[in-house]
Amino acid sequence: MPRVIHHDPDWPVFVGDGWQDRIFAEPVTDRFHAKQGRSIGRWTLTAPDGRTLVVYLKRHFKLSWLDGLLARLWPWRAWSPGLQEWEHLRTAAAAGVPVPRAAAGGEFRGPGTKLQSFLAVEELAGQMALHEAIPLAFERLSPSVFHRWKRGLIAEMARLTRLLHRRRLFHQDLYLCHFYIAESDTQVSPGDWAGRVAMIDFHRLARSRWRWPWATAKDLGQLLYSTFEVPGVADADRARFWAHYRRGDWAGATVPPLWVKRLARWKGRRYHGHNAKKAASIPLPPPAGGGGNKQKAELGKGDKP
Numbered sequence: 409m410p411r412v413i414h415h416d417p418d419w420p421v422f423v424g425d426g427w428q429d430r431i432f433a434e435p436v437t438d439r440f441h442a443k444q445g446r447s448i449g450r451w452t453l454t455a456p457d458g459r460t461l462v463v464y465l466k467r468h469f470k471l472s473w474l475d476g477l478l479a480r481l482w483p484w485r486a487w488s489p490g491l492q493e494w495e496h497l498r499t500a501a502a503a504g505v506p507v508p509r510a511a512a513g514g515e516f517r518g519p520g521t522k523l524q525s526f527l528a529v530e531e532l533a534g535q536m537a538l539h540e541a542i543p544l545a546f547e548r549l550s551p552s553v554f555h556r557w558k559r560g561l562i563a564e565m566a567r568l569t570r571l572l573h574r575r576r577l578f579h580q581d582l583y584l585c586h587f588y589i590a591e592s593d594t595q596v597s598p599g600d601w602a603g604r605v606a607m608i609d610f611h612r613l614a615r616s617r618w619r620w621p622w623a624t625a626k627d628l629g630q631l632l633y634s635t636f637e638v639p640g641v642a643d644a645d646r647a648r649f650w651a652h653y654r655r656g657d658w659a660g661a662t663v664p665p666l667w668v669k670r671l672a673r674w675k676g677r678r679y680h681g682h683n684a685k686k687a688a689s690i691p692l693p694p695p696a697g698g699g700g701n702k703q704k705a706e707l708g709k710g711d712k713p
Contacts, residue, residue, distance in 0.1 A: 410480075410516075410517040411514060412483075412515050412517070413428060413513075414510075414513055414514055415513075415514075416509070416510075416511050418461075419512045419528075421455045421456070421459075422459075422461045423512075431526050432467060432469060434451070434465070436449035437449060438451070438452070439464075445468065445471075446468045446469065447467050447469070448465065448466045448467075449465055450462065450464055450531065451463050451464070451528070462533065464529050465528050466490060466526065466528075467524075467525075468489050468490060468524060468525045468526070470522075470524070471488055471523040473522075473523075475523050476517065476518075476522055477521045479515065480517060480521070487515065488523055489525055489611050490514060490515055490525030490527040491515045491525055492611065493510070493611040493613075494510050494527055497529075498510070499577065499613065500613065503571050503572055503575055505568050506568075506603060506605065506606040506607065507607055508529045508530050508606065508608055509529070509530040510527060511530055512528045513527040514526060529608075532606060534590055534591055535588040535589060535590050535606065536590075536591050536594075537585040537588055538584040538587040538588070538589065539585045539634065539638055541589050541591070542558075542584070542638055542641060543638065543639040543640055544591075544594045545593075546640030548595055549594075549597070554597075557597040557598075560598060560600075561605070562645055562648050562649050562652060563652045564605045565605060566649050566650075566652035567602075567652070567656060568587075568607060569582070569627070569628075570653055570658065573620075573624055574659055574661040575661075576615055576623075577613060577615055578615075578620075578623040578624070578626070579607070579610065579612070579613060579627055580613065580623075580626065580627065581609055581611075582627040582628070583631065585634065586607055586609045587605055587607055588605070588608060589605055589606075621667075621671075625668050626672075626675060628653075628668070628669075628675075628676075629672040629673070629674070629675025629676040630676075631649075632673065632676030633675075633679035636676075636680050
């Protein structure tokens, strides 16, 4: 079976000999989630010398026959989510964006048009997503310190987003939940946020050279939508992000025109309305003892229309 495998030098030390033959059969149960032929779980590995490595193992057990056929016809390209995200993480890192380390990744081709893939991404230990970190800092910090905390964080988020966009690279899942900071940074206001914010989930990263204004609006609309109803986030913060984003260093690239902001705002409201409608359509079981339950289920900020 043809295989395309990439890994860091220390990966075999943690997984042992013959790991490629076992990777799709390894029991990974911690924080495990499976859906439609794919799964993700937290996997703790221990080397013979006692060192530990904690990764999130993403596995795609059954991909489309068409992608499998294309992988056989054009084997020099990545056709599976695992191998694509491996490449995307390196592209983002090359652009200057802090990302989690991809310890190993690859795709298995055949027999016939069968295609499988995997990706092992190192855990961001001690870190948390911004949709949780911002409310936590809002509770922990005094109003004046929290205001200063937000200003620095917003500037860094705008800088990272601009690093991608000026290269015409678009995340396509640009939600607060895909920005991470150290939990300890919710207790103080760092003097300098540079390098303290990481980004995750680059499986949909794409380059758009000609339709970049629309791709820009989509990314910014997703980010805007994900800030709605987050404690501690105000309209002034959203305006500050746009100011930092647009007035920063574009390194000769075309600065997004003002109509992109208006389109992003429209998209953000549209995402919000779509998911509110979707949430309202989800029935909840009646409470114990009978009677109707008018409370509506709430969708996470990562849910997309």
